[in-house]
Amino acid sequence: MINISILTVFEQLYDPFIHTSLVGRAQEKEIVHIDVQSFFSYIQPKERIDAPTFGPGAGMLIRPDVVQKAIEDKEAVYGKAFKIFFSPRGQKIDQRVFETIAAKTQECGHLMIIPARYEGMDARVEEEYADMVLSVGDFVIMGGDVPAMLLLEGVLRLLPEVVGKQESVARESFNGPFVDFPSYTEPLEWKEMRVPDVLRSGNHAAIEKWRTEHAVEKTVKDHFSWLRAQDLSLAEKKLAYEHMPSHYVALMHSDVLVGQERLPGVTSVTSLDIHDIARSAKTYGVKEYFLVTPLIDQQKIVQKLLHFWNQGVGAEYNQCRHNAIQLVDLVSTLDEVIACIEEKEGKKPLIIATSAQIGDTQQLISYSDQKTVWAHGRPVLMIFGTGQGLSPDVIKRCDYLLLPIAGFSPFNHLSVRSAVAIILDRWLGINPMFHSIPQGGPNGKKRN
Ligand SMILES: C[S@@+](CC[C@H](N)C(=O)[O-])C[C@H]1O[C@@H](n2cnc3c(N)ncnc32)[C@H](O)[C@@H]1O
Numbered sequence: 001m002i003n004i005s006i007l008t009v010f011e012q013l014y015d016p017f018i019h020t021s022l023v024g025r026a027q028e029k030e031i032v033h034i035d036v037q038s039f040f041s042y043i044q045p046k047e048r049i050d051a052p053t054f055g056p057g058a059g060m061l062i063r064p065d066v067v068q069k070a071i072e073d074k075e076a077v078y079g080k081a082f083k084i085f086f087s088p089r090g091q092k093i094d095q096r097v098f099e100t101i102a103a104k105t106q107e108c109g110h111l112m113i114i115p116a117r118y119e120g121m122d123a124r125v126e127e128e129y130a131d132m133v134l135s136v137g138d139f140v141i142m143g144g145d146v147p148a149m150l151l152l153e154g155v156l157r158l159l160p161e162v163v164g165k166q167e168s169v170a171r172e173s174f175n176g177p178f179v180d181f182p183s184y185t186e187p188l189e190w191k192e193m194r195v196p197d198v199l200r201s202g203n204h205a206a207i208e209k210w211r212t213e214h215a216v217e218k219t220v221k222d223h224f225s226w227l228r229a230q231d232l233s234l235a236e237k238k239l240a241y242e243h244m245p246s247h248y249v250a251l252m253h254s255d256v257l258v259g260q261e262r263l264p265g266v267t268s269v270t271s272l273d274i275h276d277i278a279r280s281a282k283t284y285g286v287k288e289y290f291l292v293t294p295l296i297d298q299q300k301i302v303q304k305l306l307h308f309w310n311q312g313v314g315a316e317y318n319q320c321r322h323n324a325i326q327l328v329d330l331v332s333t334l335d336e337v338i339a340c341i342e343e344k345e346g347k348k349p350l351i352i353a354t355s356a357q358i359g360d361t362q363q364l365i366s367y368s369d370q371k372t373v374w375a376h377g378r379p380v381l382m383i384f385g386t387g388q389g390l391s392p393d394v395i396k397r398c399d400y401l402l403l404p405i406a407g408f409s410p411f412n413h414l415s416v417r418s419a420v421a422i423i424l425d426r427w428l429g430i431n432p433m434f435h436s437i438p439q440g441g442p443n444g445k446k447r448n
Contacts, residue, residue: 004152005081085130247381265387
């Protein structure tokens with residue numbers, strides 16, 4: 001049996017929680033034993049469990065010596081525990097955190113949950129004892145007891161035999177890369193909404209296909225930041241990509257500002273921009289890279305280069321480069337770009353302008369606004385300026401303007417090919433997060 005001890009200021013909060021539903025059943029089935037103990041059990045009459053914070057500022061903290069007594073008492077009974085504290089400054093809880101704690105709990109047989117109250121605990125307690133310090137989100141609530149109950153709900157269902165059907169645990173949201181599919185029950189028709197016929201067809205393959213489609217669609221639409229943080233297989237990447245709107249990139253050599261005076265004008269093409277932007281576009285699944293120049297002489301230079309890589313010696317010489325350069329389409333105007341996309345997709349693209357400067361705040365979007373943009377159900381065209389950047393007139397024509405790329409220095413004069421790479425990565429890039437328990441406590445100084 002697994003022992004779970006909870007050390008708290010308000011033990012009465014846990015009743016009836018620990019005796020109800022699956023948590024209660026897990027205790028009846030003797031899978032777990034939950035022991036809730038008040039910090040007040042560890043002080044003498046008239047002693048306090050809290051004391052004022054040192055330094056200016058209001059607030060009381062739970063005393064470290066009281067927490068020490070409580071921890072030592074429970075470890076003497078149930079053995080060494082895996083210890084969890086809570087703080088808004090802690091590691092944010094997600095399904096991986098529950099999985100880690102479930103595994104650690106089974107390994108050591110004793111999980112200790114230590115929620116705080118008031119302004120929290122003396123900082124030395126976490127430093128000394130915490131295996132994990134967890135946050136339930138970027139906000140502050142009055143105490144750690146609701147987070148503690150949430151943790152129990154999340155971890156207990158992962159322990160063997162707590163939940164009846166293990167399948168219901170295995171197929172749920174955030175267990176794999178995609179969230180759960182929509183489910184329906186009786187009545188068949190409710191408020192003029194009917195349960196999809198396919199789900200009642202008995203055709204298991206068709207049902208599976210329907211469920212996968214809906215799960216992937218919902219994940220891409222509403223949980224893209226989570227999806228892109230997963231370690232996706234090639235097949236999963238392909239599935240997700242098929243549910244994302246098509247993206248296009250245009251590099252503008254007209255409709256740009258030039259010279260120190262920043263006047264409207266045109267710029268010359270550079271072979272580096274053709275190659276490097278094509279390679280970035282290919283990496284991030286961009287459908288086509290439009291090179292926009294109205295100048296005939298410039299077009300001739302580009303055509304020669306494209307011919308070399310698409311049909312000439314280059315196509316054989318470097319297949320990889322050939323694959324990227326094949327995305328390049330030479331056109332004269334932005335209108336031509338829009339027409340090409342509309343012809344391919346059957347819909348006009350939404351246009352996102354990019355700039356090194358913050359423009360009209362009404363148009364501004366950030367690098368986490370995919371949901372807003374993708375909700376339109378239209379292809380997306382990102383346009384990039386050469387010279388001194390896109391002209392204000394062309395930016396006004398666009399639906400959105402992306403926030404300028406910025407680091408922690410005031411300098412942001414990037415080459416356009418760097419800007420394209422960074423923006424494509426921020427908008428469409430995958431960045432898997434690998435969760436692991438901090439070794440030696442949250443700040444690496446754990447001593448016990
Ligand atoms: C009023 S809060 C203390 C907040 C602390 N002064 C801060 O700003 O980081 C008291 C206790 O509630 C719990 N708590 C509050 N917000 C939380 C959150 N977002 N996640 C986890 N625990 C939280 C923690 O146990 C915390 O020590």
